[in-house]
Amino acid sequence: THYGRVCPIETPEGPNIGLINSLSVYAQTNENGFLETPYRRVVDGVVTDEIHYLSAIEEGNYVIAQANTNLDEEGRFVDDLVTCRSKGESSLFSNDQVDYMDVSTQQVVSVGASLIPFLEHDDANRALMGANMQRQAVPTxxxxxxxxxxxxxxxxxxxSGVTAVAK
Known part of the structure; x- marks a missing residue:
């Protein structure tokens, strides 16, 4: 799976469509060259701040909750049944079966696509054009x-290195 590793939106139009891809916002490569994406560890139904990077192969062994899942103040799941991914399929799981949780709702997309407001309500073709235009933008x-x-x-x-930042 490319979830959280390669952006499904940002790719060039024309003959190179799908051949050139962009990394997702939080993706990284491990020492073996595999793409990994971060997840928050869930222990006994409590979401911790411990971050684990998983490759696509490792990800298939776990039940992973979405980042927008409701949590209480202590980090426990509010609902008894949670929408999760496991072995490439999306399904409902009991909250005590969850192993990991996405770190952000934006971890699926690239930096260019993450700058598009209300991306989830946008047509896919318009999102693709908007993400590609982000790369062509000139700083003001x-x-x-x-x-x-x-x-x-x-x-x-x-x-970007263009903005002056005070320390």
Whole structure:
């Protein structure tokens, strides 16, 4: 599975469609060159802050809850049945069967796609064009904060190396 490893949206249009891909926001490669994505560990029904990076092969051995699953103040699942992925299939599982939880709802997409507000309500073709246009954007001389944001703007601005940041 490419879930959380390769962006399903950002790819060039034309003859190279699907041949050139972008990494997802939190994806990394391990020492063997395999792509991994982060997950929060779940112990006895409590979601911890412990982060484990899993490859696609390892991911198939676990029950993984979605990042938007409701939690209480202690990190326990609110609902008895939780929508999860296991062995490539999505299904309902008892909350005590869950092994991991996604770290973010944006871990599926690339940096360019994560900057598109309300991406989940966007047509796939429009999202593809928007994500590709993000790469072509030219930085402004006097930047203003966006009227609508996704929460990724600060990280992108800092990581771009163009923005002056006070220590």
């Amino acid at each position: 001389l006097r930047a203003d904060k966006p009227l609508v944001g996704t929460g990724m703007e600060r990280a992108v601005a800092v990581d």
